[in-house]
Amino acid sequence: MTSSAPPAVPPSTPLSAPQSPARSLLRIDRLAIAAFFGWIALLPWLPVPPYWYTIGGYVGIAALVVLGLVLLTGMAGMTSFGQAAFVGIGAYTTAVLSTHYALSPWLGLLAGMAIAGVSAIAIGALTVRLSGHFLPIATIAWALSIYYLFGTLEILGKYDGISGIPPIDLLGVALDSPRAMLIPIWLVVALFLLLVSNLLDSRPGRIIRALNGGAGMAEAMGANTPSYRLWTFVCAALMAAIAGWLYAHLQRAINATPFGLNTGIEYLFMAVVGGLSSLWGAIVGATALTMLKSFLQDWAPKLFGSVGNLELVVFGAIIVLALQRSARGLWPALVGRLPARWRPAARLAHAIGPVQTEPALPSRSKPAAGQPLLSVQQTRKQFGGLVAVNDMSFEVRAGELVALIGPNGAGKSTMFNLITGVLPATSGEIRLLGQRIDALPAREIVRHGIGRTFQHVRLMPEMSVLENVAIGAYLRGKTSMLGASIRADRHEEAALLGLAAWQIQRVGLQDVMHQSAGSLALGQQRIVEIARALCTDPMLLLLDEPAAGLRLQEKQALARLLTQLRSEGMAVLIVEHDMDFIMGLMDRIVVMEFGSRIAQGKPEEIRNDPAVLRAYLGGVEIDGETAPESPQADAAADATPTASRPEGVSA
Incomplete structure (x- = not known):
């Protein structure tokens, strides 16, 4: 195991804190x-x-x-x-x-x-x-x-x-x-x-x-x-x-x-x-x-x-x-x-002072790059007679960017919920560093080092961006409700809010740190969710459609952030429909259709895989040959936007 602290944030963009140390009783x-x-x-x-x-x-x-x-x-x-x-x-x-x-x-x-x-x-x-x-x-x-x-x-x-x-x-x-x-x-x-x-x-x-x-x-x-x-x-x-x-x-x-x-x-x-x-x-x-x-x-x-x-x-x-x-x-x-x-100012637990060049709280040790991290083995999920995930198997290694793609309804978000403990698996095994986690609740799985975002943004709109991101740092503190009521948590709160502010600056949202989360555009809200997930200090980060609603410049900034996380030894498993974003960034891609894995490999292998093309487009012409069609592929093609088609394919 090797410990890798996140690189220092360039000090060229200092972040000022509120001038008053009062909590919420302001003006x-x-x-x-x-x-x-x-x-x-x-x-x-x-x-x-x-x-x-x-x-x-x-x-x-x-x-x-x-x-x-x-x-x-x-x-x-x-x-x-x-x-x-x-x-x-x-x-x-x-x-x-x-x-x-x-x-x-x-x-x-x-x-x-x-x-x-x-x-x-x-x-x-x-x-x-x-x-x-x-x-x-x-x-x-x-x-x-x-x-x-x-x-x-x-x-x-x-x-x-x-x-x-x-x-x-x-x-x-x-x-x-x-x-x-x-x-x-x-x-x-x-x-x-x-x-x-x-x-x-x-x-x-x-x-x-x-x-x-x-x-x-x-x-x-x-x-x-x-x-x-x-x-x-x-x-x-x-x-x-x-x-x-x-x-x-x-x-x-x-x-x-x-x-x-x-x-x-x-x-x-x-x-x-x-x-x-x-x-x-x-x-x-x-x-x-x-x-x-x-x-x-x-x-x-x-x-x-x-x-x-x-x-x-x-x-x-x-x-x-x-x-x-x-x-x-x-x-x-x-x-x-x-x-x-x-009017009352934004709620803050403490004045946090200038954001440090590195977080005050230490990061967890991460496995060496290339070491097996997440292993999904023959995992199945049934809702009555409906099979949402059908004997899925794949793995994610430390320091690796892996995409989980497929048409709408393929079972990708259900697979995320199985990994993070939101749903129990019907059968199969899910292991993190060799330890089974498929029977653990979500609050225990995040303790083991898996952080996540959601397909539909889950922020508290009336809370500030800083407070929303600080929710992700919950496990980094220990103060009880009684201790917090009598303000026995001053030093801990300063460290937690400092970590949240550091992650906000890291993802480029320092200018809106004290705005309410509900006032942000959808793309910015997704970035706030990523900062919140990073506050959990994960070994494996699960991102559910993070590029949805982002502009080109924001997607480029997100790609740079993911690349930086990979260099720090963090693994990222991402569900995404933007093929241009995926193909140029991922190390490997796993493709699902109707709850089953139909392909996995490097982006260039997936780009021309006939099973993937059938799943997304139905009948397509590849280098002068037409891949066979299926009724299921036709339905998937209807639900797939043209912008999501792999390059080099003409319908």
Whole structure:
């Protein structure tokens, strides 16, 4: 084995880093923090009606629950209607311990978090693996179950609830009024706003945000996505339980009503109306809907008379109108109306400084050039009665560029998915350096040294190019979600982002490093995917149609990059339809048709292989002779563009 570090990047194109080392709380964020929490700090000393203190406390408690929902639903993509049930667990736990057993409310907090955490792990283990509409339906089911449990247990007072809950004692001061509780409630909200912001701007936070686009890409970068989904669910539940603890000691009496499904739906409304994509959306949504609900309860009977629950109809209509005017939420709509210089800057975990001439993290050792690296032996994949890959066999050697080509539907992408663990093989073997990998999941295969891109680009459009590429460096770090929340990852993050920036400069996209990935052209997005795959430090790089959508100059730059990777000892297996790009660059070509290998060899051998010509063009004239046609070849010819025909062939 030989270790080969990547060559130094020429220092002629220095890349400047952001001037501020702040994470995501920039400009408008700082102003919003100062204005909002300054108002909260002044409120207890202002000559306002006492009810304002109670409303301020309700808003803070709701904001804490909704902040967890933004993390769970807005960032991780898991819709939950059941957060009110976890609020109830926190509230009832402290109520029972402080009234029935005369224990300190602080012990009630710890016990409530423990019970909520264990419950969330048990419920989440069954729930978060669901997808589509099954997940929110499951949250409705367990939310109803817990609500009815609150109303039937004798120790919880059934539907009458528990009264006489003592106040919280803070450093000898009894927080026995809404006015006394207001600032502590909002200090808790501010603390969790900071912790969640730190988490999202970190190595595990990028994976959480990537879950919203589907787990496949995050798994291919080495993340254990079921684990991340579970622990994100638990984090949201713990925040709801803490909110319940505050609610119980603010109200001093509780019953099951505020912890039912209706309240869970209201919390979700708050997150959506405020803006699921923003942490500040939780504050805005909780404030707007709590104030609106209170106003309607007071004024709707005066305006419309006692006509049932008419305020609920008005409440729903206002929510619909708000979403029609600002589909992404009130906070994004507000920020979008601000001058560009006041808008939040791109999210960055740390200032990364000037990009180094070589990555700060060491590269893995690679096999000597020419050593067998990947071996595919009689591999087969069936979907019921359909054979997508039929006893395929080929190999890739270290430092070799190999193309896997064939007509549309030949099974090339399925073969990629078998190699990378996305799909299990029906039979056969796939070995990397002699070790079988065909039974491993995708997150384990990338650890063994196989990186990949996708046929259809899988980037997070709202994340910057730098953040998208840094997802590929996931396996190069070790910081946990807790460590990231308290910013124990500063040095590690600097190294990971430095590596990502180095790879971005390497592929020539340093000028767009801080732009959102969704703003780039398709060709540039494919190059971003290559940089992300390179961050995994692979021995074997799998590229699925990387030249699609690229202009001539970009294809030439890609060819130079692949040539450089080959010189570093990296092997590349590429699926591509651009024959001009393939023929002039590859060392060997493997050709598939209908799931089977029909040819392999050097480009000049493949160019004139009769089986390949039949697969692509049907009947063709080669040096005065006509190759036999087949119905399957006719179908393949219809699906193959003229530009993909090998040179020297006339139809």
